[in-house]
Amino acid sequence: MESFKKFWKDYSTIGDIISLLHWDSEVMMPEDARSERGDQIAYLSSLSHKMFTGDECAKLIDEYNNYLEKNLPINKEFGKREMLILERDRNRALKLSSEFVEKFARLTNFAHGVWAEAKKEKDFKKFEPTLNKIVDMSIEMADKYGYANEPYDALLEGYEYGEKASDLEILFKSLKNSLIPLINEAKSYPNPFKKEVSQEFQNSFNQKLPSILGLPNTSSRLDISLHPFSTGMGAKDKRITTRYQLEDPISSIFGVLHETGHALYEFGLASMKEYPSPVVSAVSLGVHESQSRLWENQVGRSRAFWDYFYPTMLKEFSIYHYDLPFDDFYKFINSVNKTKIRVESDQVTYNLHIILRFEIERDLISKKIKVSDLPEIWNAKMEESFGVKIENDAEGVLQDVHWSGGAFGYFPTYTLGNIYSAQLFNQFFSTHQSFWDDVSKRGDFSSLKNWLNKNVYQKGRLLEPKELIKQATGEEPNSEYLIKYLKSKIQELE
Amino acid sequence: MESFKKFWKDYSTIGDIISLLHWDSEVMMPEDARSERGDQIAYLSSLSHKMFTGDECAKLIDEYNNYLEKNLPINKEFGKREMLILERDRNRALKLSSEFVEKFARLTNFAHGVWAEAKKEKDFKKFEPTLNKIVDMSIEMADKYGYANEPYDALLEGYEYGEKASDLEILFKSLKNSLIPLINEAKSYPNPFKKEVSQEFQNSFNQKLPSILGLPNTSSRLDISLHPFSTGMGAKDKRITTRYQLEDPISSIFGVLHETGHALYEFGLASMKEYPSPVVSAVSLGVHESQSRLWENQVGRSRAFWDYFYPTMLKEFSIYHYDLPFDDFYKFINSVNKTKIRVESDQVTYNLHIILRFEIERDLISKKIKVSDLPEIWNAKMEESFGVKIENDAEGVLQDVHWSGGAFGYFPTYTLGNIYSAQLFNQFFSTHQSFWDDVSKRGDFSSLKNWLNKNVYQKGRLLEPKELIKQATGEEPNSEYLIKYLKSKIQELE
Numbered sequence: 001m002e003s004f005k006k007f008w009k010d011y012s013t014i015g016d017i018i019s020l021l022h023w024d025s026e027v028m029m030p031e032d033a034r035s036e037r038g039d040q041i042a043y044l045s046s047l048s049h050k051m052f053t054g055d056e057c058a059k060l061i062d063e064y065n066n067y068l069e070k071n072l073p074i075n076k077e078f079g080k081r082e083m084l085i086l087e088r089d090r091n092r093a094l095k096l097s098s099e100f101v102e103k104f105a106r107l108t109n110f111a112h113g114v115w116a117e118a119k120k121e122k123d124f125k126k127f128e129p130t131l132n133k134i135v136d137m138s139i140e141m142a143d144k145y146g147y148a149n150e151p152y153d154a155l156l157e158g159y160e161y162g163e164k165a166s167d168l169e170i171l172f173k174s175l176k177n178s179l180i181p182l183i184n185e186a187k188s189y190p191n192p193f194k195k196e197v198s199q200e201f202q203n204s205f206n207q208k209l210p211s212i213l214g215l216p217n218t219s220s221r222l223d224i225s226l227h228p229f230s231t232g233m234g235a236k237d238k239r240i241t242t243r244y245q246l247e248d249p250i251s252s253i254f255g256v257l258h259e260t261g262h263a264l265y266e267f268g269l270a271s272m273k274e275y276p277s278p279v280v281s282a283v284s285l286g287v288h289e290s291q292s293r294l295w296e297n298q299v300g301r302s303r304a305f306w307d308y309f310y311p312t313m314l315k316e317f318s319i320y321h322y323d324l325p326f327d328d329f330y331k332f333i334n335s336v337n338k339t340k341i342r343v344e345s346d347q348v349t350y351n352l353h354i355i356l357r358f359e360i361e362r363d364l365i366s367k368k369i370k371v372s373d374l375p376e377i378w379n380a381k382m383e384e385s386f387g388v389k390i391e392n393d394a395e396g397v398l399q400d401v402h403w404s405g406g407a408f409g410y411f412p413t414y415t416l417g418n419i420y421s422a423q424l425f426n427q428f429f430s431t432h433q434s435f436w437d438d439v440s441k442r443g444d445f446s447s448l449k450n451w452l453n454k455n456v457y458q459k460g461r462l463l464e465p466k467e468l469i470k471q472a473t474g475e476e477p478n479s480e481y482l483i484k485y486l487k488s489k490i491q492e493l494e
Numbered sequence: 495m496e497s498f499k500k501f502w503k504d505y506s507t508i509g510d511i512i513s514l515l516h517w518d519s520e521v522m523m524p525e526d527a528r529s530e531r532g533d534q535i536a537y538l539s540s541l542s543h544k545m546f547t548g549d550e551c552a553k554l555i556d557e558y559n560n561y562l563e564k565n566l567p568i569n570k571e572f573g574k575r576e577m578l579i580l581e582r583d584r585n586r587a588l589k590l591s592s593e594f595v596e597k598f599a600r601l602t603n604f605a606h607g608v609w610a611e612a613k614k615e616k617d618f619k620k621f622e623p624t625l626n627k628i629v630d631m632s633i634e635m636a637d638k639y640g641y642a643n644e645p646y647d648a649l650l651e652g653y654e655y656g657e658k659a660s661d662l663e664i665l666f667k668s669l670k671n672s673l674i675p676l677i678n679e680a681k682s683y684p685n686p687f688k689k690e691v692s693q694e695f696q697n698s699f700n701q702k703l704p705s706i707l708g709l710p711n712t713s714s715r716l717d718i719s720l721h722p723f724s725t726g727m728g729a730k731d732k733r734i735t736t737r738y739q740l741e742d743p744i745s746s747i748f749g750v751l752h753e754t755g756h757a758l759y760e761f762g763l764a765s766m767k768e769y770p771s772p773v774v775s776a777v778s779l780g781v782h783e784s785q786s787r788l789w790e791n792q793v794g795r796s797r798a799f800w801d802y803f804y805p806t807m808l809k810e811f812s813i814y815h816y817d818l819p820f821d822d823f824y825k826f827i828n829s830v831n832k833t834k835i836r837v838e839s840d841q842v843t844y845n846l847h848i849i850l851r852f853e854i855e856r857d858l859i860s861k862k863i864k865v866s867d868l869p870e871i872w873n874a875k876m877e878e879s880f881g882v883k884i885e886n887d888a889e890g891v892l893q894d895v896h897w898s899g900g901a902f903g904y905f906p907t908y909t910l911g912n913i914y915s916a917q918l919f920n921q922f923f924s925t926h927q928s929f930w931d932d933v934s935k936r937g938d939f940s941s942l943k944n945w946l947n948k949n950v951y952q953k954g955r956l957l958e959p960k961e962l963i964k965q966a967t968g969e970e971p972n973s974e975y976l977i978k979y980l981k982s983k984i985q986e987l988e
Contacts, residue, residue: 013537016530017511024514028522032712033731036510040728043507218526234534237527 001067001079004060007051012276014048020233026225027241049101053093061087078274078462085461086278092158095144104137108406115404122392124375127404132371134406135364142365152365155409159285160416162464165362168412171419172355175479179352179486180385186336186348186490192328196246197317199224205316206242206256213260213295214449215267228255230262230292235270238263249317250333254296261295262288264449268457277460284465285410289417290424291456297347297418298425298485299439299448301334303492307440331493338386340395347418348486349386354415356381357400361408420469422482424456427473495561495573498554501545506770508542514727520719521735543595547587555581572768572956579955580772586652589638598631602900609898616886618869621898626865628900629858636859646859649903653779654910656958659856662906665913666849669973673980674879677842680830680984686822690740691811693718699810700736700746704754707789708943709761722749724756724786729764732757743811744827748790755789756782758943762951771954778959779904783911784918785950791841791912792919792979793933793942795828801934825987832880834889841912842980843880848909850875851894855902914963916976918950921967 018041025037051057061083068079096104111130118127142151145158152165203224211217215238225241232238240263242255265288272280282288299305310326313319339345342353360377363369369377378397379390390396402410428451429435438444455472469477512535519531545551555577562573590598605624612620636645639652646659697718705711709732719735726732734757736749759782766774776782793799804820807813833839836847854871857863863871872891873884884890896904922945923929932938949966963971 009533010537013534017515017534017538020514020518021511024518028715030711030713030715030731032710033728036728036730039503040507040511043504044511216526217524219524221522221524234527234530236530237524 001064001073004064007057007060008276008278011048011051014044014051016233016237018044018048019231023231023233023239026229027223027239049093049098052090053098057090061090075274078279081462082277082279088161089278092145095146096141100141100144104141104406107133107137108404111404111406112401115398115401119394119398122394122398124393124397127398128371131374131403134403135371135408138406138408139365139367150362150366152362152409155365156412157409159409159413160465161284162466163284163286163412163416168358171477171479172358172412172415175351175415175419175483176355176385178479178483179348182483182486182490183336183338183348183352183386187493188337189328189331189335189493191248192324192332193247193249194324197249197319198246199244201317202244202249202252205313206252208312208316209253209256210240210260210263212443213257213264213299213445215260215263219267220263222256228259230259230266232263232266232270235267235275238267253313254300254333257300258292258296261292264295264452265291265457268453269460272458272460274460279460279462281461283459283461283463283468284416285413286416286420287456287465287468289414290420291417291452293417294421294425294452298421299445301347301489302436302439303330304436304440306330306333308443334489334493336490338388340382340386340388340390341399343399348490351415351418351482352385354411356385357411358415361403361411365408416477419477419479419482422485423469423473423475423477423480424452426481426485428452495558495567498558501551501554502770502772505542505545508538508545510727510731512538512542513725517725517727517733520723521717521733543587543592546584547592551584555584569768572773575956576771576773582655583772586639589640590635594635594638598635598900601627601631602898605898605900606895609892609895613888613892616888616892618887618891621892622865625868625897628897629865629902632900632902633859633861644856644860646856646903649859650906651903653903653907654959655778656960657778657780657906657910662852665971665973666852666906666909669845669909669913669977670849670879672973672977673842673846676977676980676984677830677832677846677880680842681987682831683822683825683829683987685742686818686826687741687743688818691743691813692740693738695811696738696743696746699807700750702806702810703747703750704734704757706937707751707754707758707793707939709754709757713761714757716750722753724753724760726757726760726764729761729769732761747807748794748827751794752786752790755786758789758946759785759951762947763954766952766954768954773954773956775955777953777955777957777962778910779907780910780914781950781959781962783908784914785911785946787911788915788919788946792915793939795841795983796930796933797824798930798934800824800827802937828983828987830984832882834876834880834882834884835893837893842984845909845912845976846879848905850879851905852909855897855905859902910971913971913973913976916979917963917967917969917971917974918946920975920979922946 021037021041021044025034025041029037064079065083067073068076068083073079107130111127111134114130115127118124138155139151142154145154147154150165153163156163156165156168207222210220210222219236220238220240223239223241224243226243228240228242230238230240240256240259242252242259244252265282269275269280269282274280306326306329310329314324334346336346336348338349342350342357345353356378359381360369360374364371364374375393375397382388382390382396402408428448432447432451435447438447456468459468459471463471466477469475515531515535515538519528519535523531558573559577561567562570562577567573601624605621605628608624609621612618632649633645636648639648641648644659647657650657650659650662701716704714704716713730714732714734717733717735718737720737722734722736724732724734734750734753736746736753738746759776763769763774763776768774800820800823804823808818828840830840830842832843836844836851839847850872853875854863854868858865858868869887869891876882876884876890896902922942926941926945929941932941950962953962953965957965960971963969
């Protein structure tokens, strides 16, 4: 057992170093170093892959299983879960040959440049032949992984274990039916900031947030990157980023709240006493996203949150020279805008973007539609759901990076995150009704963080994603609480 | 030969990643991550050590040597040099068992804390038992490495190949004899800055410097750390740091100039067409230091340099509200202060600090003096050379970190750097007499950078350190040019 622990520590160490190489390349690295950095990441990734799929790992699993059979350690159940998770991940990894993995990595690496160029020129035709290859390889990959019902499930499983396209279809249909009338009823509110807010002022406010929400400054950093992200290079080294728009200082704040949610989850996981272990890891992308969305939306767009932070924000932003009425500000951060661009969209519209992508990529992987038909299908669906006309491919089918990376099955986890976050928060609040008072009066978020720590963070991968939500809330995952939350928010603003 | 190149590329990649782990820990890392970071560095260092000393490396050397014997490749001479350098380094590394290396690493890691504590309490007695162990192990290490004349040579060789204590003794004696009267004759000039200069203002000026001196912004960064340093995590990723004192804005600038000199050398090395290779590496610490000192002192403390940069500096520092006469400024940056602290000392006094340390550590390693006598010896020598009285151990024998790290033989390379820099610059200037004009009128440093590129950077480890200096300047290394430079500087100010 000790040799397995040592092995897993080394394996985790390599993973942490790879995370630093990535973080540095997005936040710090001089631009000419990109290709060398690629070599560095490739070297360690290959080392890590060899460790995971190699014979020594198999031998250690056998030894560990034997030990668990023949002894009665106090943590026998935990050990069995560790081996179940590890073997599951390992068997999946072994289904692809290293040649296939490398070929796919080269293709998607190349595709990133082609996609960026096509998006710049607003011309899907330029991306079509490459995307065709990615879709073909993704279908081949699904066949290699294997599935019971449809190939999309095999890809989805990599992001959200236990999730099925047929279940998502039902879940998303009820959500979509509720969202479309909601979006048509909701209002858009204008940006109340009359002047630009400098990056220094925004940053000065943002730097205060993570530690107040519960992420210690001594174990984390907040920096700037092109796209906000969250990562970790150790149990006590969680790093988040945001980006700054001078005319809309709100966007950097919500970037920080979102990424802090991710980082709190990772920080909580790493405080499990069994760290590092295959079980001490995020259970799924959907649950991960629920943690970011919960702090961004349920908490960050609440009246209580801003009752507490508004004076500080005005002070840090040096807004004394004109009126910025709280009400205008509060409406703006909860405005519904039906934007065509997913990453710029509000919390209501966002889910329609995701459902559209899910429907399209599921049909692509089932060969029901062809890559060449994508722009037409995309634009028709946008008109149907949003009532908006797409003018060109850049604001349509080419807007997102995911497909160029071969990440089919990833999109639905964003909306699962929204659904889970509303359901989790509803359950928390039903037993912690003084929470909004704690927040608005004292900026005290500890009851929420403690509840999440107990019900989500410290669960690691002990339960499957849906089981975790069920155990935490007493109900199967369902979209009822998200719809209720969005409805009440819209009504509150009117 | 191809398999050796692949091996060396992987080995270099690991080294670059280790450099990033170190850089990040000094510049970015949240404090609670220190122990995990130690594990990460230890993991990769052990991997790197195993690669270097392992059987595969030996096999590849044999194959490469066979190939060179049986074929006539165009780069046969280069290949032979590669193997000579590699075998020399490898044989040295193999002389210490991994147990010994680990024991020494644990001891010095522990000693760092003990030294810091003792320095804080200004009490050498607290450090004495630990330093005793380090000295004992260093003597043991020298025995393992082996030597012809005295044990100190075996340690020195690790930093400055081909250098001997007996040669240093002669070189340093003549230098010391010239420096002591010079120091007594030289004047100290007061700080002419009447107000603090903010870190933002200083940084704004400093960020301009490296690229003007020839280090491209697209391949480098300048950040802040506790102690200035220079490192690289790839051929096109050279990073330097400085530190800021608000009341003395000059110190951060000279930090930048010094570290830029180191980085230019490393950047020039990595542009050798054979990169990466055992030959494409700094030839010695003395030559490395000559590159930093040359840009810091010969260039950075020159009148021409400041003729060009002074107006920019005043502008960036927002110094309009009071007079800062150029002459006062120029005297201040060339002031001689006889300070007791090495890292705060001027370019004249500095070398006396080094010679004192060399004399002491040589005697320590030869067992001519005992660790317990160090404070007394230190203080007596300070009085003799500087005419100053040491009040406590913190400003005396405990001031430097090096001995706690077991780095005996490191100090002399600082003064070798000063000697080499004066000798190199003298040779360059004798054939490029328009240089000061190019600098003062146009900020054009290209002739110097090109000369160094040809005569130092692109030589890699093709020559031994002393040969390199001789080939570049036509003379054996000697202290004449350093003394001449310092004398003329002092006379100029009077």
